[in-house]
Amino acid sequence: MTTDAAFEAAKARYAAEREKRLREDGNDQYVELTGDHADLDRDPFAEPLERDPISEDTDVVIVGAGFAGMLTAIELKKRGITNIRMVEKGGDFGGTWYWNRYPGCMCDVESRTYLPLLEETGYRPTELYASAPEIFGYCQLMGRHFDLYPHALFQTEIADAAWDDDANRWVVTTTRGDELRATNLVLAGGILNKAKLPGIPGIERFAGHTFHTSRWDYDYTGGGPHEPMENLADKRVGIIGTGATGVQAVPRLAQTAKELFVFQRTPSPVGERNNGPIDPAWYDDQPEGWHEERVINFTDSVTGKQPEQNLVGDGWTEVMWVNSQEITDDPDRIAELDRLDFEVMEGMRSRVEELIDDDATAEALKPWYGKQCKRVCFHDDYLPAFNQPNVHLVDTDGRGVDRVTETAVVVDGEEYEVDCLIFASGFEVTTDLDRRLGFNPRGRNGLALSERWHDGPHTLHGVLSSEFPNMFTISIVQAGFGVNFVHFLGKSAEHVAWTIDACRSEGIATIEAEPDAEEEWLGVLFSFAGGMARYATSCTPGTYNGEGVRTMKAARNLVYPGSLLDYNEYLVRWREAGDFPGAKITRT
Numbered sequence: 001m002t003t004d005a006a007f008e009a010a011k012a013r014y015a016a017e018r019e020k021r022l023r024e025d026g027n028d029q030y031v032e033l034t035g036d037h038a039d040l041d042r043d044p045f046a047e048p049l050e051r052d053p054i055s056e057d058t059d060v061v062i063v064g065a066g067f068a069g070m071l072t073a074i075e076l077k078k079r080g081i082t083n084i085r086m087v088e089k090g091g092d093f094g095g096t097w098y099w100n101r102y103p104g105c106m107c108d109v110e111s112r113t114y115l116p117l118l119e120e121t122g123y124r125p126t127e128l129y130a131s132a133p134e135i136f137g138y139c140q141l142m143g144r145h146f147d148l149y150p151h152a153l154f155q156t157e158i159a160d161a162a163w164d165d166d167a168n169r170w171v172v173t174t175t176r177g178d179e180l181r182a183t184n185l186v187l188a189g190g191i192l193n194k195a196k197l198p199g200i201p202g203i204e205r206f207a208g209h210t211f212h213t214s215r216w217d218y219d220y221t222g223g224g225p226h227e228p229m230e231n232l233a234d235k236r237v238g239i240i241g242t243g244a245t246g247v248q249a250v251p252r253l254a255q256t257a258k259e260l261f262v263f264q265r266t267p268s269p270v271g272e273r274n275n276g277p278i279d280p281a282w283y284d285d286q287p288e289g290w291h292e293e294r295v296i297n298f299t300d301s302v303t304g305k306q307p308e309q310n311l312v313g314d315g316w317t318e319v320m321w322v323n324s325q326e327i328t329d330d331p332d333r334i335a336e337l338d339r340l341d342f343e344v345m346e347g348m349r350s351r352v353e354e355l356i357d358d359d360a361t362a363e364a365l366k367p368w369y370g371k372q373c374k375r376v377c378f379h380d381d382y383l384p385a386f387n388q389p390n391v392h393l394v395d396t397d398g399r400g401v402d403r404v405t406e407t408a409v410v411v412d413g414e415e416y417e418v419d420c421l422i423f424a425s426g427f428e429v430t431t432d433l434d435r436r437l438g439f440n441p442r443g444r445n446g447l448a449l450s451e452r453w454h455d456g457p458h459t460l461h462g463v464l465s466s467e468f469p470n471m472f473t474i475s476i477v478q479a480g481f482g483v484n485f486v487h488f489l490g491k492s493a494e495h496v497a498w499t500i501d502a503c504r505s506e507g508i509a510t511i512e513a514e515p516d517a518e519e520e521w522l523g524v525l526f527s528f529a530g531g532m533a534r535y536a537t538s539c540t541p542g543t544y545n546g547e548g549v550r551t552m553k554a555a556r557n558l559v560y561p562g563s564l565l566d567y568n569e570y571l572v573r574w575r576e577a578g579d580f581p582g583a584k585i586t587r588t
Contacts, residue, residue, distance in 0.1 A: 007342050010368070014538045017368040020398040021266065021541050030196040030425065032435075033212065036204040037197055040212050040423075044219070045101065046091025049155045053177035059083040060500065061161075061172050061182040063437065065152055066095015068188035068474045068489045070139065071116060074146045075497030081504070085180050086152045087172075093148065094139035097132060099195075099214040100245075103225055103252035105132035108244060108378060109484045110312050112278070113298045116486050118291045121145050124283050128314075129275045133225050153178065161185055162442040163469060168509050168586075170470065184470045184500050187437060188493075194436045198240060198425050202404040209420045213245050214427075220420065223256070232257040236417060238409050240401060241424030242268055244377050249424060250391075251381035260391045261416050263409060265400045266374075266540055269348040269367040271315040273378040295487050296565065302483045303563035315378045316483055319344055324372050325535045325561060327528060334534070344371050355383040364395035373539035392416075398540075433457070433475065443468035456556025460513035460521050460582050461571060463495065469510035470503075472496045478525060480567035481559040488564050495571045502575075509588045517582025524570075525558055532561040 023029055033041035059081055062069045065088035073084055090098040107114045111125035115138055118125070123138055130138075143149050157175045164171050164181075172180040195214045197203065203210075211217040218224055222231030229252070237257040239246060242264045253260050297311040304323025324341040328334060349366040356362035365383065367374075385391050396411050408415040434440040434450045441449045444467045452458060452467055459465050462479025463472055474492045482488050503511055560567040574581060 006346070007339060010342055010346070011338075011538070013368045014370070014540075017266075017398060018538065018540045023541065029199050031199045033195055033197060040197070040210065040215060041195065042215065043089075043091060043155070044215055044217055045098070046155065049091070051176070053179075054153070055179045056085075057169075057181045058085045059182065059504075060085070060184045060186060061170065061180050062086045062186045062188050063158055064088060064095060064188040065090070065093050065148075065154070066097070066188075067116065067139075067486050068095070068493065069186075070142055070146075070148060071490050071493035072186055072188050072474065072496055073148055073151060074117070074142075075493045076500065077146065079497055079501040081497070081501060084151045085182070086148065087156050087158055087174060087180075088152060088154050089157050091154050092136075092140060093143040093152070094136045097135045097139055100132055101136070101225055102132075102213045102216045102245065102249050103221075103223065103229065104248040105225065105245075106130060106248065106275070107135060108273075108375075109316065109486075110298070110314055111135075112291070113295055113312055113484055114486055116490050117142065119288070124280060125278060127275060127277055129273060131225065158437070158439045160439060160442075162446070163444060163471075165444060168469070184472065185441070186472045186474065186496055187433070187441075188474045189437060194438070195427055196425055197423055198400065200240075200401050200404055203421075205406055206404050206421055207406040208418060211422060213241075213249060213422060213424045229253070229256045232420075234258050235419045237261070237420045237422065238263060238416065238418035239422040239424050240409075241426065242266070243424065243426055244268070244375055245426060246424040247377045247379050247382045249422070251379070251385045253422075254385040254388050254391045257390060261394050261409070261418060262386075262391065263394045263396065263401055263411065263416075264364070265396050265398060267365045267367050268374065268377045269345065269371065270382050271319060271348060271351065271376060271378045273315065273380050275380070295484065298484055299482055299487055299564055303565075305563065316376070319371055319376055320483065324370060325532050327561075341370050341372075345369075348376075352383060355387075357387045361386050361393050364393055369540045370535060370538055372535060433473070433477065441468060441471060443471070456553040458513070458515070458518045458522075458556075460517050461495075461574065462560075463492070463499075463571075464511065464513040464583060466513045466515045466518060466584070469512045471512075472499065476559045477557055478521065479560060480564045482564035484564075491564065491568045491571065495575070498575055502580075503585075507588045508580075508585050510586045511580065511583050514582055514584050520582065522556065525560060526555075528561050529558055532558070 060076060062072055062084060065086045069086055070093060073086055076084055092098055106129045110128055111130035115125060121141060123141060126134060159173045159175050161170055161172045170182045170185040172182060195212050209220050220231065221229040223229035233256055235257060236259045237253055238261040240263045242262065247268055247270060250262055294311050297307055300307045301310050301317040302320035304326060306321060310317050322340050324337050326337055352362050352365045356365060386393055394411050394416060402410045408417045432450060447467050457477050459478045462475060462477055465471060474496060480488045
């Protein structure tokens with residue numbers, strides 16, 4: 001087959017694979033870890049904490065103590081705002097890196113780029129792609145270095161947050177009976193804070209052992225993040241999900257499980273990672289400011305900016321060097337972008353053929369969609385794991401698992417008996433914010449966020465919202481994004497902290513978005529969304545496109561489609577304008 005013929009055949013295959021996976025229920029195909037599934041949300045990593053309720057006035061309540069919450073608190077403290085409370089469901093700092101302790105878990109962005117504030121803390125990552133224990137340890141180090149622990153309320157969730165019009169304060173209550181009266185409320189839950197389950201009929205009936213990968217049960221499996229899971233030697237294990245988590249967990253499960261069944265709806269593209277240790281002497285040769293330079297260079301390299309020097313030079317920068325979602329009306333350029341994208345994905349598919357012994361298994365593991373439809377994975381052991389005799393790929397041809405019985409997982413009428421069923425089904429990303437938060441903030445006159453956003457989000461830059469004074473959101477919704485998500489969180493934290501500090505300095509009692517400004521910002525997002533919309537029509541359903549359901553409410557959930565640094569320029573210009581354009585303010 002000629003290259004042109006292969007290209008045309010691939011486009012047809014993309015469309016066919018997309019079509020077979022489209023579902024009307026979209027995000028509703030997933031269920032929450034509540035009710036019959038509530039035990040799957042139990043924290044296996046911390047002993048229950050006993051403490052008395054707190055009643056206090058504070059300047060800022062930050063919801064979440066992952067990187068988003070920590071970076072916001074650090075930025076506030078740098079500006080002299082120290083009367084802060086951080087409310088966190090987990091038992092320590094880390095957010096995603098507190099919960100994700102599954103075997104094989106590591107960052108998929110180079111650690112010298114991913115981990116924030118390395119020069120300030122003096123920390124030197126030990127591996128190109130740091131393991132989850134190392135990253136969690138770094139989060140704890142940040143907590144100590146910046147003295148965040150006295151501000152944190154761990155193992156605590158928000159029960160309610162309501163704006164008091166008379167007092168110009170948020171009244172925040174928690175599941176532990178705390179009452180925090182705060183001038184400002186920062187919603188810093190990130191995007192990977194609420195685990196989800198596939199809504200497969202019968203999963204509540206399964207009599208074997210089950211857990212979600214973000215609540216890994218080492219008591220059952222034995223071993224640890226770096227140690228063999230010896231308790232699985234006589235177990236038949238099933239894992240549902242072949243995204244970034246599954247790609248990292250499967251090789252470790254394959255090492256010890258008697259049998260491992262990997263249930264796949266859509267394969268991930270899996271490139272070469274080439275992890276390894278970092279020479280400590282490398283850090284000694286770096287000039288002051290090396291870290292910020294490296295972070296910016298990486299972002300430029302994966303958003304089509306093609307800097308003169310590629311400082312990181314990894315799989316990400318190679319795969320994303322050309323932005324396939326570039327905005328253009330030139331049909332020749334569109335054709336060129338599609339061809340370049342095809343060539344990258346052909347490389348991924350060829351890698352499958354090179355590494356997988358069985359032809360049928362190899363064919364099932366090939367990803368048939370564009371490189372920006374799903375998060376690209378990089379791993380050296382995932383694909384070879386399927387050559388092991390104890391590992392079985394159960395491809396569902398895009399349909400997903402049919403049902404679960406008391407003892408088995410059923411696909412296309414065939415039962416696969418398992419002793420343990422692991423859900424690598426990820427987190428909610430584009431569901432309603434109040435659902436992901438676990439509470440429904442109430443703004444002016446008791447207006448609930450779910451009511452104000454009944455037709456989708458209304459924000460200025462993804463941060464401020466009309467009718468919700470002094471509420472700041474750090475989320476990808478109507479905001480920036482990027483391969484290196486922590487870079488986005490850092491820029492968002494700077495913006496939120498600057499705004500809170502500026503309001504304090506200028507005697508501003510309340511700040512919120514003007515409704516017209518919210519619509520103008522949505523218009524800006526829509527004006528740049530052409531390339532993304534063009535590209536998305538060939539994508540299979542997934543996290544990035546709200547599982548393929550196209551409604552106006554879903555459309556308002558879009559992210560800024562350009563570079564994170566371009567999005568940040570909007571924030572910088574807004575701050576430099578000096579008069580809070582598009583914001584409604586009241587003064588003390």
